[in-house]
Amino acid sequence: xxLSRRDFLKVSAGGGLLLASNLAPGTALARPPAPRLPEAQxxxxxxxxxxxxxxxxxxxKEYNKLPPDHYHPGEIWDDPIDLSAKTVNIVKxxxxxxxxxxxxxxxxxxxIRRFCMHCVDPAxxxxxxxxxxxxxxxxxxxxxxxxxxxGCRYCQIACPYNIPKFQWDQAxxxxxxxxxxxxxxxxxxxxxxxxxxxxxxxxxxNVQDLLKEARRRLALPVGRFADYPLQRVDSAxxxxxxxxPYLNHIYGEKEGGGTQVFMLANVPFTKLGLPQxxxxxxxxxxxxxxxxxxxxxxxxxxxxGGLFYLIYKNTTGHELP
Amino acid sequence: xxxxxxxxxxxxxxxxxxVSRRDFLKFCAVAAAGMGLPLSMGPKIAEAVAALKxxxxxxxxxxxxxxxxxxxxxxxxxTVETLILDLISLDYHxxxxxxxxxxxxxxxxxxxxxxxxxxxxxxxGSIPMKDGGIYCQIGGKTVLQIxxxxxxxxxxxxxxxSCSCWGGVPSGSPNPTGAVGTAEALGGKYKTINIPGCPPNxxxxxxxxxxxxxxxxxxxxDDKGRPMFAYRRLIHEGCERRAHFDAGRFALEYGxxxxxxxxxxYKVGCKGPETFNNCPQQLFGDVGPRSWxxxxxxxxxxxxxxxxxxxxxxxxxxxxxxxxxxxxxxxxIRPGGAELRLTPPTAxxxxxxxxxxxxxxxxxxxxxxxxxxxxxxxxxxxxxxxxAKSDSGPETKKE
Numbered sequence: 242x243x244l245s246r247r248d249f250l251k252v253s254a255g256g257g258l259l260l261a262s263n264l265a266p267g268t269a270l271a272r273p274p275a276p277r278l279p280e281a282q283x284x285x286x287x288x289x290x291x292x293x294x295x296x297x298x299x300x301x302k303e304y305n306k307l308p309p310d311h312y313h314p315g316e317i318w319d320d321p322i323d324l325s326a327k328t329v330n331i332v333k334x335x336x337x338x339x340x341x342x343x344x345x346x347x348x349x350x351x352x353i354r355r356f357c358m359h360c361v362d363p364a365x366x367x368x369x370x371x372x373x374x375x376x377x378x379x380x381x382x383x384x385x386x387x388x389x390x391x392g393c394r395y396c397q398i399a400c401p402y403n404i405p406k407f408q409w410d411q412a413x414x415x416x417x418x419x420x421x422x423x424x425x426x427x428x429x430x431x432x433x434x435x436x437x438x439x440x441x442x443x444x445x446x447n448v449q450d451l452l453k454e455a456r457r458r459l460a461l462p463v464g465r466f467a468d469y470p471l472q473r474v475d476s477a478x479x480x481x482x483x484x485x486p487y488l489n490h491i492y493g494e495k496e497g498g499g500t501q502v503f504m505l506a507n508v509p510f511t512k513l514g515l516p517q518x519x520x521x522x523x524x525x526x527x528x529x530x531x532x533x534x535x536x537x538x539x540x541x542x543x544x545x546g547g548l549f550y551l552i553y554k555n556t557t558g559h560e561l562p
Numbered sequence: 563x564x565x566x567x568x569x570x571x572x573x574x575x576x577x578x579x580x581v582s583r584r585d586f587l588k589f590c591a592v593a594a595a596g597m598g599l600p601l602s603m604g605p606k607i608a609e610a611v612a613a614l615k616x617x618x619x620x621x622x623x624x625x626x627x628x629x630x631x632x633x634x635x636x637x638x639x640x641t642v643e644t645l646i647l648d649l650i651s652l653d654y655h656x657x658x659x660x661x662x663x664x665x666x667x668x669x670x671x672x673x674x675x676x677x678x679x680x681x682x683x684x685x686x687g688s689i690p691m692k693d694g695g696i697y698c699q700i701g702g703k704t705v706l707q708i709x710x711x712x713x714x715x716x717x718x719x720x721x722x723x724s725c726s727c728w729g730g731v732p733s734g735s736p737n738p739t740g741a742v743g744t745a746e747a748l749g750g751k752y753k754t755i756n757i758p759g760c761p762p763n764x765x766x767x768x769x770x771x772x773x774x775x776x777x778x779x780x781x782x783x784d785d786k787g788r789p790m791f792a793y794r795r796l797i798h799e800g801c802e803r804r805a806h807f808d809a810g811r812f813a814l815e816y817g818x819x820x821x822x823x824x825x826x827x828y829k830v831g832c833k834g835p836e837t838f839n840n841c842p843q844q845l846f847g848d849v850g851p852r853s854w855x856x857x858x859x860x861x862x863x864x865x866x867x868x869x870x871x872x873x874x875x876x877x878x879x880x881x882x883x884x885x886x887x888x889x890x891x892x893x894x895i896r897p898g899g900a901e902l903r904l905t906p907p908t909a910x911x912x913x914x915x916x917x918x919x920x921x922x923x924x925x926x927x928x929x930x931x932x933x934x935x936x937x938x939x940x941x942x943x944x945x946x947x948x949x950a951k952s953d954s955g956p957e958t959k960k961e
Contacts (some may be wrong), residue, residue, distance in 0.1 A: 292881075296810045323915030334910035353913070391798065437810040438826050440879055466875060471814070471829060478814045480829065481878045512911040 272528045274361035274498055274521065281381035281448040282421060283359060283501030284435060286456055286507070289344045289485045291352040291442035293332055297434035301330040301356075304422060304433035315444060329419040330356040330434055334512050337474055344485060344507035353513040354443065356434070357404045357419035358493060358500035359383050360522065367524035368399035373416070381501050382423045387415045401497055401516050402525060406502070416480040421501075435472050446474030448501050455491045455503050458484075498522025580721070593769050603776075610776040617775060618673050618681040620712060621655040623733040624705045625698050625741055626687025630723040631657050633761035635718050636847060637768065650682070650771070667701045674715055682771065683716035685709070688725040691748035706747055718774055719744060719754040722767050724865055727756040727787070727883070734872045745787070755780060756787035757818030760865035760872075765843045766792040772881045786868055788838065797834035798880075800842040802852070803827065813859075821859060830857065831877040833864030 288510065301307070301321065309319035310327040321328035322386045333355055338348035345351075363383050366374045373389035374396055376382075396416060408414035430436070435445035446453070454474050461465040461484040464477040468479040485507065492510045493500035497518040504510065511517055533538055592680030600814060621631075652658065653673035659666045671682065685706075690697040695704035721744050725731035732741035745754045755774075757767045762791070770789050773781045781789040798804065806826035813821035813830055823829075828835070834856060841854045841862070856862050864870030864880075 300810060320909060323912045329950055333913050335913050352910075439807070439810065439812060439826075466878065478829070480831070482873075484879070512913070552845050 243542055246368065247337065253349070272525050272532065274525055277361050277448060277499060278381045279449075280379050280447065281359075281361075281501050282426065283381070283448040283503065284356075284421070284432060284443055284445055285474065285503045285505070286354045286449040287458065287469075288441050288442070288506035288513070289350050289487065290440050290482065290502065291332070291354070292440055293352040294439060295332050296437045296439060297354065297443055298328070298330055298332055300433040301419075302328075302436035304425065305329065305420075324355060324404065324406055326406045326410075326414075326417040329406070329417060330354065333514060334506055346508050346512065351508040351509070352442075352515065353504070353506065353515070354434075354437040354473065355402075355514065356502070357383060357421070358402050358420075358502040359421060360497060360500045360524075362498040362522035364399040364401060364497070364522070364524045364527075365396035365405055367528055370395065374405075377423070380421070380423065380426060382421045384420060384423065385416055390416060399438075399523070401518055431473060438472065439470040441469045443482055444470055444472060444474050444476070450474045451503055452491070455494075455505055458505060459489055459491070461554050464544045495520040498525060502512065502543050514534075564828060569838070572856075574591070576674055583852075590772075593772050598648070607772055607776045615653040616649065617717075618651045618677045619684055620670060620673060620681055620716070621658075621684045621686070622708060622712065623700075624687030624689045624703065624709075624726060625739065626723065627726055627731070628657050628686075629761040630686040631655070633846075634764045635765065637764035639890045656858060657947065664701070678715045680717055681715075681718045682774065684722055685719065685726040685744045687723045688729045689744060690732070690739035690741050691747060692738070697739040703865060709744065709747060712819060713744075713748055713752055717832035718780065719752055719755070720767070721745075721754050721756045721758075721787075723762060724758040724760050727754075727758040728868045730760065731871075731872055745921070754787055754906070755783065755789065756865040757792075758786075758788060758868075759839065762866065763792070763840070763846065766842055767915050784838070788866075792840045792844070793838040793866065795838065795840065797837050797839055797841055800840070801834050801856055803856060816859075827856060827859070827861040829839060830861050831863070831875070831879060832861035833867065833870050833880045834862040835880040836868040836870055837862055837880075838865040839866040900911070 268370050287415050291343075298319070298321075302309070306327065308327050310321035310322050310325055311317075312322040319328075324331055331354070333353050334384070335353060336350045337346060337350070340348065342348040342349040343351070345441070360383070361381070363376055366372075366376050366383060368391065370433075371389045371391055373386050375386065377384055391533070392407075394405075394407055397403075397407060405416045405418045407416060411535060422434075425431060425433065431445040432443075435443045438444075440499060444454070446454075454470070458467075458469075463484050463486050465484055466481045467484050468483055469481055469482045470476040473480040487505055488507055488509065490510065492506075493502055494503040494513055498521060504513075504515065506513060581747065587604065594600070594603040594607055604668040622923075651673075654670040656666070661669060689695065689699075689709060690704075690707050695706035698705045702737070721727045725732060725741070726744045728743040728746070729737070730743075732739055743756075745752065755770055756768060759766070768788065770781060771793065773789070773791075778945075782789060784790055784793055785837065786793075798807070801807075803824065803826045804822070807828055809818060811823075811825040813825045813827055815821070815830065821827075823934055824880060826832070827901045833935065842856070844853070845853045847853050852858065863876050864874065865872070870880075
């Protein structure tokens, strides 16, 4: 063998030293967290108001021209069991024990909508090697360009909410996810799921307004009547409603660097299938790591140099001159 | 001739006061249908009613608006007010009695004394309890005293209207008179038949009276004492606008386009999804289709439901409280079965969707083996790279 124990240790130590010297100031050079866009649009979903009518699912399919999803073989109606390339919005049911009490963790039930959270700092956009996924800089909608996509499905792995779905049954598959009905926004409209929600469980609006509304709801006294806007956060149509208890947590305010979709519920969000995430965005963390590794191309040169040295030594049997 | 012969073949008289025999039988058939009985029960009801010595009815009024009496007077097929005045002996009714003052009170006392345990007590209006019940007095007696005297002697107590069922309008917050329903005023000692509504449909009341007279027992009642034949289904289930609810077409305010087009009134506060009544089927006033609140464009406000009408704000959206994922109503199973709940969507997706069968041990083994092979081959190739070169080195030198 050409590679002696001594040489191997030399190379390893040199590489390790360089790696360490690059990583040490890494934290200081971390990519700054992405800020919330001032005109970002989003959705506030309030599980305590949701009655599980699935009107949002029907409207979503209709206005995004999605085909029905048959989970149970032989069924003739739309019955998705999870998000898929045919379903970008789903109402799921948490049920425990006798399931008699709405919005209670024990012996209760709760509905939860699952769709793209439109992260402030999206992991899918960060992971995409060909910028097929982009964050629109005004509304903050995470968009997809099928002409750029190479089908690597990194976005699927990167997303902490398991949102991007791949058309496994297509010859030329694409990634499918919720775009917040941006084709409707472009025409002055807004998300179909919010327009067709009968109770105001999902409301559309500016992210800052939605956050304000969510904080207002958390502060409401339980049992008293309060006005809940319908369809849009700035809507003139408001429905009075007896306030039911909330968990004091706005999901999406801080999770993974924040999202443009917020959720309120009275059942712990982990029970509703939403992951517990650190306030730093994964995209920021991973980008910091990779940008550090490739900073000034120093580390790649070191590794390349080491490999060159090894091969040179092995092929010629000489040390470098 | 033939016709006459048939007419004389039954035991029924040819006329009931001002009602012809034919009209009377027609009414009984309609009543049978209203109670969910086969049409063949119509003649039986007629016979039961005809055979009875007109049962005496004492009609007590508490804090009320006489709307319940009015609704009864407005029933028209046939002129039911005539019928009921002939069917039953309405011995005391504060609005309808011919005598007044002490004479009317005399008549009430006499009838009660003569018919102990045989008369039907009908109550409309709530009973004030605050300050000894002084807020409603008749002939110097509080209505609570009168009720306490009368109730033990009655064959059955029928509450007509939401006020006597559970307080109704007068019990609305802040309830200045401490108004309660009959059952609560009597301390829950007597089982009452409740015909709630504001006003209730007169045919629900008439059918109940006829049921009691015919079968000598109470009709099947739900957990709130309402006859099942009338209060079995949610208004939402029989509503003519239900299709608009399902399709997501809602009126957002009075007079907007959706409202004018007759779309669902859920968003303006219709309480149909939490109110049990037969309004969409029975309708009001006998003037044809859409003659009921929702039909005219006014959201149901839940008058026949305890804790909904007169309690919740009118614009508040209804809870779909009978809808639970287990398929059973939250407040226990109502008699009549689980079809009483709102029809739920066929199924909901669970939080964690089942994903195939996971990864099998064999698959893991095969994949790991392949990965190992690849890694080994790569390592071997990398190491051989140098060796192969150095082996061929001398040969090239020779050349």
